[in-house]
Amino acid sequence: MEEKLFVIAIGGTGMRCLESFVHLCAIGMFDNKEIEILTLDTDQANGNMGRTWNLINTYNQVKSENGRQNGGTPNTNTFFSSKLNIFKFYINYSNAQRNTYKNISKLGEGDERTNRHNQMISDLFLDKDTVQEFNLEHGYRAQTHLGSHLMYHGILEAASKIKNGDDLGKPEIDLKEFLTKLQSAGESARVFVFGSVFGGTGASSIPIIPVAFREAIGIIGNDNEKFDPKKIKFGSTLLTEYFSFNKPNQNQLSEKKNSIIADSSFFPINSQAALQFYQNDPTVQSVYNNMYHIGWPVESKSLLEEKDNNTITGGSTQKNNCHILELMCAAAAFEFFNTSNYEKTDKIEYLFRAIKYENGIFELTSPDFVGSEKGDLFLNKLGAFLSFAHIVLSKNEGGNGSLGTKGFITQLDKNNIKNYNTITDDETKQIDEYLKMFAYSFSSENLFNPGWIYQIRNSILPGNFLFNKDAFKDSLKELRNLDVGNLFLDNKHNWKSSIIKSRYDTFITKLTKEGKPELNQNVNSTKEKFLAHIHNGIMISQNFIKK
Amino acid sequence: MELTFFPAIVVALAILLLAAIISILIQYEGGKNPKDDNTRRLVFWVFAILNPVVYWLLAYFYLAPDPEESRRAYNRFIEAIPRDISIGVISYIIVGIIASKLLSTGKLGHWFPKKK
Numbered sequence: 001m002e003e004k005l006f007v008i009a010i011g012g013t014g015m016r017c018l019e020s021f022v023h024l025c026a027i028g029m030f031d032n033k034e035i036e037i038l039t040l041d042t043d044q045a046n047g048n049m050g051r052t053w054n055l056i057n058t059y060n061q062v063k064s065e066n067g068r069q070n071g072g073t074p075n076t077n078t079f080f081s082s083k084l085n086i087f088k089f090y091i092n093y094s095n096a097q098r099n100t101y102k103n104i105s106k107l108g109e110g111d112e113r114t115n116r117h118n119q120m121i122s123d124l125f126l127d128k129d130t131v132q133e134f135n136l137e138h139g140y141r142a143q144t145h146l147g148s149h150l151m152y153h154g155i156l157e158a159a160s161k162i163k164n165g166d167d168l169g170k171p172e173i174d175l176k177e178f179l180t181k182l183q184s185a186g187e188s189a190r191v192f193v194f195g196s197v198f199g200g201t202g203a204s205s206i207p208i209i210p211v212a213f214r215e216a217i218g219i220i221g222n223d224n225e226k227f228d229p230k231k232i233k234f235g236s237t238l239l240t241e242y243f244s245f246n247k248p249n250q251n252q253l254s255e256k257k258n259s260i261i262a263d264s265s266f267f268p269i270n271s272q273a274a275l276q277f278y279q280n281d282p283t284v285q286s287v288y289n290n291m292y293h294i295g296w297p298v299e300s301k302s303l304l305e306e307k308d309n310n311t312i313t314g315g316s317t318q319k320n321n322c323h324i325l326e327l328m329c330a331a332a333a334f335e336f337f338n339t340s341n342y343e344k345t346d347k348i349e350y351l352f353r354a355i356k357y358e359n360g361i362f363e364l365t366s367p368d369f370v371g372s373e374k375g376d377l378f379l380n381k382l383g384a385f386l387s388f389a390h391i392v393l394s395k396n397e398g399g400n401g402s403l404g405t406k407g408f409i410t411q412l413d414k415n416n417i418k419n420y421n422t423i424t425d426d427e428t429k430q431i432d433e434y435l436k437m438f439a440y441s442f443s444s445e446n447l448f449n450p451g452w453i454y455q456i457r458n459s460i461l462p463g464n465f466l467f468n469k470d471a472f473k474d475s476l477k478e479l480r481n482l483d484v485g486n487l488f489l490d491n492k493h494n495w496k497s498s499i500i501k502s503r504y505d506t507f508i509t510k511l512t513k514e515g516k517p518e519l520n521q522n523v524n525s526t527k528e529k530f531l532a533h534i535h536n537g538i539m540i541s542q543n544f545i546k547k
Numbered sequence: 548m549e550l551t552f553f554p555a556i557v558v559a560l561a562i563l564l565l566a567a568i569i570s571i572l573i574q575y576e577g578g579k580n581p582k583d584d585n586t587r588r589l590v591f592w593v594f595a596i597l598n599p600v601v602y603w604l605l606a607y608f609y610l611a612p613d614p615e616e617s618r619r620a621y622n623r624f625i626e627a628i629p630r631d632i633s634i635g636v637i638s639y640i641i642v643g644i645i646a647s648k649l650l651s652t653g654k655l656g657h658w659f660p661k662k663k
Contacts, residue, residue, distance in 0.1 A: 391577070394577075395577035395578070396578060397578045397579060407579070408577070410581075411577070414584050414656075414657060415652050415657075416660070416661055417652060418661070500568075501571070502575075512652035512653065
C-alpha cells in the first residue's frame with residue numbers, strides 16, 4: 001500500500017519548521033513524493049506564514065511549466081523532486097465580533113441565568129480581565145488552555161460552514177480539500193505535525209488536531225468511520241524553547257488588546273508543563289505514534305530584530321530568522337516518512353538524538369540530522385544545492401539582481417548545450433528567487449540579506465555547520481570570487497582541480513559530458529531537465545557515490 | 548612540386564596546439580558580461596596571424612638551404628614560402644574548425660561556436 005504523506009504546520013514556529021521542510025524537498029530529500037501540506041494559524045498576516053507561503057509558491061512556480069500553475073510532477077534523484085500541494089486554513093479573528101474569547105463565546109448575551117453560568121465556567125478556566133479579553137488576531141499568546149479550546153472550536157465551526165455550504169471562503173475550501181484527501185488516504189496516511197510546545201498556536205493545536213479532524217470529517221458528512229486517528233500514523237515535534245525576545249513593557253501591557261503578551265522568560269516552564277502533559281495525556285498517547293523531542297541545551301538567543309522595546313506579538317513584522325532546530329524538526333519529518341514497517345501501537349514513542357557540544361561549540365555532522373545511514377545522502381544533496389545556489393547567485397551574480405540562472409544557461413549555450421534556451425526569463429527569475437530564499441540576496445543598496453541556510457548556520461555560530469566557512473561568505477567581492485566547488489569540510493567531496501583546470505572548469509566539463517538527464521529521473525519539462533542536468537553534474541563532481 | 552610545405556604544416560599544428568593549451572587555461576567566467584569565450588576566439592585568431600610570421604622567420608633564418616651551397620635550391624625554397632605559408636594557414640584554420648566542432652561542448656568549441 002503506497003503511503004500518502006501529509007504535513008501540518010501550526011503557528012509561527014511550525015511555519016519556520018515547514019520552511020526547512022520545503023528546503024529539504026528542494027534539495028531532493030523526498031524523492032518522487034507528493035506531499036499535502038496544511039498551514040494552520042490564527043494570525044493571517046503573520047510574517048513567518050507569509051514567508052513560508054511565498055516559499056512554497058515559488059517552489060511550485062519552479063516546478064510548473066511556463067504559464068501553468070500545476071506545481072509539476074514528482075521526479076526522482078533531482079532538485080525539487082517532490083510535488084507539494086498547499087492548503088491554507090486560518091481562523092479569522094480580525095472581525096471585531098470575533099477578536100476576543102469574550103466576543104466569540106458571546107459572554108454577556110442571552111438571559112441572565114445562562115449568562116451567569118457561562119461567565120462562571122469561563123472564569124473557572126480563563127482569567128477574566130486578561131485571557132478572556134486580549135486580541136486573538138496575533139494568536140493565542142502562550143495561553144494554550146484557551147488556544148486548544150478555540151482551535152478545536154474554529155475547526156469544527158469551519159466544518160459546520162462547509163456542511164451548510166454557506167459563504168465559504170478560501171480557508172474553508174482548503175480545509176475541506178485537505179480533509180477529503182486525508183480521509184481518502186485512510187490508513188495509508190502518514191501525518192506529521194510541526195509546531196512548538198512552549199508557545200501559543202502550535203502548542204494549543206498539536207494535542208487536539210487528530211481528534212478535531214475526525215470530528216470535522218464527521219460534521220462535513222463524509223464517512224468519519226474511515227478516518228480513525230488511532231489507525232493513522234501521526235508524528236509530531238515536541239519542540240521546546242529555543243529562542244527568546246524582549247519582555248513586554250508596561251506601556252504595551254496597559255492596552256486592553258495586549259493585556260496578555262507571551263513572555264519568553266516563561267518558555268522553559270511552559271515547555272516543562274507541556275512535556276508532562278504529553279507524557280500523561282491519554283488522547284495524545286493513543287493517536288500519536290512518534291514524537292520527536294527537540295530542544296536547545298544552552299541559553300536561548302534572541303532571534304527577533306526588534307526596532308524598539310516593544311514585543312512583537314505577531315503580524316507581518318514577525319519574521320524571525322530560521323534556526324538549526326527547525327531543520328532538526330524537518331529532519332524528524334524525514335525520519336518519520338522514511339521509516340518503513342511502522343506498526344501502529346497504543347504506546348507513543350519519544351525519540352531524540354544527542355549532539356556533540358564541547359567548549360561552547362556545537363560540532364554538527366550530517367548523521368546528527370538524519371542518522372548514520374542517510375548522513376551521506378543528506379550532505380551530498382544539501383551540498384549540491386548549496387553549490388547550485390552559489391553557481392547562480394555568486395558565480396553568475398544572481399544574488400545581486402544580475403543574470404543568475406539566465407547567465408548559466410547562456411554559458412551552456414556557448415558550450416553548445418542549447419536544449420535549455422527555451423526556458424524563459426520569467427522562469428529563470430523564479431529559480432533565482434527560490435535560490436535567494438535558500439541562500440542569500442543583496443538589496444538594491446547592496447546590503448546582504450541572509451537566506452535560510454545562512455540563517456541556520458548563524459544560529460549555531462561559532463559552531464560548525466557541515467560546510468567550510470568559505471561557503472558562507474557575505475561580501476559581494478568575496479562571493480564573486482568564491483570557489484563554488486570548494487564548500488565541503490572533507491576535501492574529497494570538493495570538485496577536482498588541476499594545474500590547467502579550475503574546479504568550476506572541471507564541473508562544466510563533467511556537466512557537458514556526463515550529466516545529461518536520464519529516463520529514470522522522470523523529468524518531463526525543459527526546466528525539470530535543466531535542473532536534473534545541473535543536479536547530475538554537481539553530484540558527479542562531489543564524488544560521494546560512484547555512478 | 549617539392550614537399551617544402553610539410554614544415555609549414557608542422558609549425559601550424561604546433562601553434563594550434565599552443566593556442567588550444569592557452570584557450571583551455573582561460574577559466575570559465577560567470578556574471579553579467581563573461582568574456583572568456585571571446586578571449587578564446589581572440590587567442591585562436593592571434594595565433595592564426597602569428598602562424599605565418601613564425602613560419603616566415605623560421606623559413607628564412609633556419610629552414611632555408613645555404614645559398615652558397617646551392618643558389619638554385621635556395622631560390623626555389625624562398626619562392627615556395629608564400630605557398631607554404633598559405634598551406635600552413637589553411638591547415639591551421641581547417642584543423643582548428645575540426646577540433647572546435649569535435650569538442651563543441653568544451654572550451655575549444657568557442658573558437659567556432661554554432662549559430663543559434
